[in-house]
Amino acid sequence: MQKAINLGLAAAVAILGAGLAYSIATRPEPGLSQTEVESLLAQTAANQPAAQLPAAPRPEAIDTATIGPLIEDYLLANPRLLERMSVELEAQVRAEESERARIALAAMEEEIYNDPANIVLGNPDGDVTLVEMFDYNCGYCRQVVADVMALVEEDPNLRVILKEFPILSQNSVDAARIAILVARSEVNYQDFHTALFSSRGQVDTQAALAAAESLGLSRVSLALEMGAPDVSEALQRTYTIAQALGISGTPTFIIGDEVIPGALPKADLVRRIENMRECGATICTDSAQGG
Known part of the structure; x- marks a missing residue:
């Protein structure tokens, strides 16, 4: 800018x-x-x-x-x-x-909010939706995990959608593939999510498989299924959304009609959520409040 x-x-x-x-x-x-x-x-x-005037x-x-x-x-x-x-x-x-x-x-509303691969935390019928696009090897994503999870616990009417957006390395892509499979299972994805962000070093296939296995899933089955076409298609849909919205980094938040790049402090997220409830926009103006 x-x-x-x-x-x-x-x-x-x-x-x-x-x-x-x-x-x-x-x-x-x-x-x-x-x-x-x-x-x-x-x-x-x-x-x-009239006589012709002289040319200007x-x-x-x-x-x-x-x-x-x-x-x-x-x-x-x-x-x-x-x-x-x-x-x-x-x-x-x-x-x-x-x-x-x-x-x-x-x-892109349908693709963002109703994709079958969306990972939904909090209240599925919440009155405000916060979307986060993240990469498991993103340090800034690691910084905001605690804040996002706190919002899920503290706000009973908030729906949080997590979108796997691996852009930093092949390790990120592999971990995201495992994560998509975990989200389809019966285990608690939130536990898997926080476990991976709490791990040390690069988050790769082995780290993701270990986290999934600790929750009771089969390491072998996940390894065999991670390359399935529908897993690749789920990732591609997120890349398509990012391209359409001009998103090139993580984390990126979407709330209302605003795309917010970077690790936004919890207080700023809370303010935007409250504004969405008050006036239907992330920034309330006199006209928005009156309308």
């Missing part, structure tokens, strides 16, 4: 300079002489075609040596202009990003 703002400011300065230069280059010539005015009036009174002078080439100092002097005399432009541009960029996310989320 900062790159876009910097480019926008540069473009604004260029436009300002071009406008000043054009204004100088196209400054009107002196008016018609009294004789020419009288002639035009006489022709109009006689209902005769062509703009002269912009003299950068002249216009450059003018721009510099103007900006130095009005330094707050760039600050106001920066603030306004940032607001516009954020608004455009929010609108793009809203449209993309609406288009």
